[in-house]
Amino acid sequence: MHAVPIEKLIEQFEQLPGIGRKSAERIAFHILDFMSAEQASAMAQTISEAKTKIKFCSVCQNLTEKDPCEICGSEKRDKTTICVVENPKDVSAIEKTNEYHGLYHVLHGALSPMDGISPEDIKISELLMRLNNGIKEVIMATNPTVNGTATAVYISKLIQPMGIRVTRIAHGVPVGGDLEYADEITLIKAIEGRQNM
Numbered sequence: 742m743h744a745v746p747i748e749k750l751i752e753q754f755e756q757l758p759g760i761g762r763k764s765a766e767r768i769a770f771h772i773l774d775f776m777s778a779e780q781a782s783a784m785a786q787t788i789s790e791a792k793t794k795i796k797f798c799s800v801c802q803n804l805t806e807k808d809p810c811e812i813c814g815s816e817k818r819d820k821t822t823i824c825v826v827e828n829p830k831d832v833s834a835i836e837k838t839n840e841y842h843g844l845y846h847v848l849h850g851a852l853s854p855m856d857g858i859s860p861e862d863i864k865i866s867e868l869l870m871r872l873n874n875g876i877k878e879v880i881m882a883t884n885p886t887v888n889g890t891a892t893a894v895y896i897s898k899l900i901q902p903m904g905i906r907v908t909r910i911a912h913g914v915p916v917g918g919d920l921e922y923a924d925e926i927t928l929i930k931a932i933e934g935r936q937n938m
């Protein structure tokens with residue numbers, strides 16, 4: 742239907758989250774029709790540069806340009822508390838509230854037997870390795886979905902025997918929803934109302 746290079750471009754965009762065939766076509770034709778060669782190559786270079794420069798923080802596993810990341814390296818953060826989230830975007834969502842001053846741990850996903858995602862596939866062992874350095878509380882802030890909740894329960898069972906307090910954010914966050922879409926007040930309330938697990 743399309744020339745091969747166009748089809749290849751459409752297929753690239755189709756792989757992105759939330760982009761179906763129609764949107765992928767629209768983006769591809771926008772680039773070919775309306776962007777100059779310089780603009781298109783600047784965009785390609787930006788993607789490539791970001792991918793090369795951004796790594797996982799060796800401590801919290803969040804995306805970062807420097808290791809350890811700003812948060813792990815900051816003197817101002819409370820180093821006795823770790824807030825566990827599924828994705829880097831959740832860190833940004835909680836940071837925007839300005840109400841949480843502890844550390845984070847990014848799992849990069851949630852347990853999902855249906856999709857074959859088991860404990861070794863997400864950053865759980867990296868979390869456990871952090872727990873001998875004066876950590877007093879771990880806040881489970883995974884999404885309130887079936888997978889997010891199962892992940893929180895699984896991790897809390899591993900941590901509790903270590904004598905560390907494990908809490909779960911309260912259900913100010915809509916059940917079945919994603920943390921990143923919650924408004925700030927809802928997120929603040931959810932963190933304030935966290936409960937022992």
Ligand code: ZN
Pocket residue numbers: 798799800801802803809810811812813814
């Ligand atoms: Zn970090």
